[in-house]
Amino acid sequence: MRHHFSSRAAGAKRSPIRELLKLTEQPDIISFGGGLPAPETFPxxxxxxxxxxxxxxxxxxxxxxxxxxxxxxxxxxxxxxxxxxxxxxxxxxxxxxxxxxxxxxxxxxxxxxxxxxxxxxxxxxxxxxxxxxxxxxxxxxxxxxxxxxxxxxxxxxxxxxxxxxxxxxxxxxxxxxxxxxxxxxxxxxxxxxxxxxxxxxxxxxxxxxxxxxxxxxxxxxxxxxxxxxxxxxxxxxxxxxxxxxxxxxxxxxxxxxxxxxxxxxxxxxxxxxxxxxxxxxxxxxxxxxDRHLAEIRPIYRAKKEAMVAALAKYMPNDEGLRWTNPDGGLFVWVWLPESVDAEEMLPRAIAHKVAYVPGASSYVDGDGQNTMRLAFSLCTLEQIDEGIRRLAEVVTETIASLKAGARS
Ligand SMILES: Cc1ncc(COP(=O)(O)O)c(C=O)c1O
Missing domain, CATH: 3.40.640.10 (Type I PLP-dependent aspartate aminotransferase-like (Major domain))
Structure with a gap:
């Protein structure tokens, strides 16, 4: 029946990232993937x-x-x-x-x-x-x-x-x-x-x-x-x-x-x-x-602060590694060293029970392989700390294995 599809529908793809992130719905995975608002902010x-x-x-x-x-x-x-x-x-x-x-x-x-x-x-x-x-x-x-x-x-x-x-x-x-x-x-x-x-x-x-x-x-x-x-x-x-x-x-x-x-x-x-x-x-x-917003902003601030503090605490010292420190919103963005492909790294992260969105899907020119988006909105402060600890292990291992591969 596909021949009945319009050309625009035939070209429409499910986002592979959204498909991959379905895996992260397992309860033991700490997911920084979905850009969902914090449910505790819903009145x-x-x-x-x-x-x-x-x-x-x-x-x-x-x-x-x-x-x-x-x-x-x-x-x-x-x-x-x-x-x-x-x-x-x-x-x-x-x-x-x-x-x-x-x-x-x-x-x-x-x-x-x-x-x-x-x-x-x-x-x-x-x-x-x-x-x-x-x-x-x-x-x-x-x-x-x-x-x-x-x-x-x-x-x-x-x-x-x-x-x-x-x-x-x-x-x-x-x-x-x-x-x-x-x-x-x-x-x-x-x-x-x-x-x-x-x-x-x-x-x-x-x-x-x-x-x-x-x-x-x-x-x-x-x-x-x-x-x-x-x-x-x-x-x-x-x-x-x-x-x-x-x-x-x-x-x-x-x-x-x-x-x-x-x-x-x-x-x-x-x-x-x-x-x-x-x-x-x-x-x-x-x-x-405005009154409601005044109540919910501190929730997001605390989560963002927990995330940037954990990144500073756990991430390896590598000159290619940096991240944003936003004044609002739901997301921190991470630049990994050029040699790291965040999409290739994702299965390793999921094995370590942590998930994120690889950044390349947000680049319309096919670039951004070494970037990832971390949503701090959905997790508790404890999950943020533990999730970034796990993610830092994944990043450290990935950088080490790329260096070892380059040497051999
Ligand atoms: C930049 C931007 N635009 C639009 C949307 C869609 O939001 P909604 O359809 O829930 O209003 C989102 C959701 O994450 C977004 O980040």
Whole structure:
């Protein structure tokens, strides 16, 4: 029956890494693999009380279809919340989506024909790459530096793509504590990114699931808030700030950009679940998202600190080995010595009962073999210490066996 598949579906692959990480679901494995939020941050009792109340008192509302744009109550709450952060939007600038992954799907549908170009980080979020692949979009990677995307390199790749007659549509960027690297785009580079986007008439897709999970340092304004031309589309998900299972996010965009997004969402799923929208809206009204965030940030800070402390304590002294120390988010990124292939090392790690995501899958240019992503979000502090101890053993053994192999 495969001959019935569309060409885009025939080309869609399961991520081999996600398949490999299924092995890590065994209970004795300490997994730094999945980028899942810490379950202890879910305010499940408050959400249960709200859900019960909504279902008993407002079934005609919350069990009904809603508008494609999303619940006015939720959009009103989100607009107020954003205005407290100096991001001023009207309800018409907000589209509620079935989480940010749908937002990425809508961006692909609304702005890209097969072969059109998107620029993205090296590395970048694997789920975005999968969406770009499904729509046969050409991905051009741009290296990241310690303060985010190398904007000079971005510009020279834009110029080269233009010379080759490619149709360029936009730049995909995860500005704060990027997935997978934990790297943050500096204020100066946000400004330059906007200048480059303006100069070459590109859109900016600003996907920011982690910005509100900042646990140290000063917040940096969003690209959307710095953009006075309306060429930025911002994606904000509730997955990491409230609960991933609600499958809820908002897209923020102005004018024509918003109009086309609403038009492509309509045939995609008509509307996002009214029930989960109202649960989130009521939570914001009753408890406040900022208050909740203030409670959960220290949980992530403690886990990140435990991870970087354990890396410093256990990892071997090798000049090629370094890692990020993010001010927020869920991830630490590790550069192994050039000779180490993190994907080849993974079976050895699983044998040592520890797992991670090899970084190469996040590079659209086939690079990054010597990198890995460690999520500190899901494990306890004790598991983080023990998991990094095991991982350091694996890294030490791998480096030693590569050196022995090179000598013989
Ligand atoms: C950068 C980025 N974008 C989008 C998503 C998708 O999130 P969701 O669909 O849960 O909103 C994730 C999830 O990990 C992510 O890291």
């Amino acid at each position: 499940h009792e408050e959400l249960a009380a709200i859900a019960q109340e909504l279902l008993l008192k407002e079934p005609h509302n919350v069990l009904q279809y809603g508008t494609t744009e999303g619940s006015r109550t939720l959009r009103t709450e989100v607009a107020k919340w954003l205005s407290d952060q100096d991001i001023h939007v009207t309800l018409n600038d907000l589209l509620v989506t079935s989480a940010s992954q749908q937002g990425l799907d809508l961006i692909c549908k609304a702005f890209f024909d097969p072969g059109d170009v998107v620029f993205c980080g090296l590395p970048t979020y694997l789920g975005a790459v999968q969406a770009f692949n499904l729509f046969q979009i050409t991905k051009i990677g741009v290296p990241l530096e310690d303060d985010g995307m190398d904007i000079d390199e971005l510009e020279s790749r834009i110029v080269a793509a233009r010379r080759e007659g490619k149709r360029m549509k936009g730049i995909y960027v995860i500005p704060d504590f990027q997935n997978p690297s934990g790297i943050t785009l500096s204020l100066e580079k946000r400004q330059r990114l906007l200048e480059v986007a303006r100069a070459y008439d590109l859109l900016i897709f600003e996907d920011n699931p982690y910005g509100h999970l900042r646990f140290s340092g000063e917040p940096i304004p969003s690209i959307f808030s710095m953009d006075d031309e309306g060429r930025t589309i911002m994606l904000l998900t509730f997955s990491k700030v409230l609960a991933a299972g609600l499958r809820l996010a908002v897209m923020v965009a102005r004018g024509d950009l918003m109009d086309v997004l609403v038009r492509v969402k309509q045939p995609t799923d008509l509307c996002t679940s009214k029930l989960t929208q109202m649960i989130a809206a009521r939570f914001m009204q009753r408890h406040g998202l």
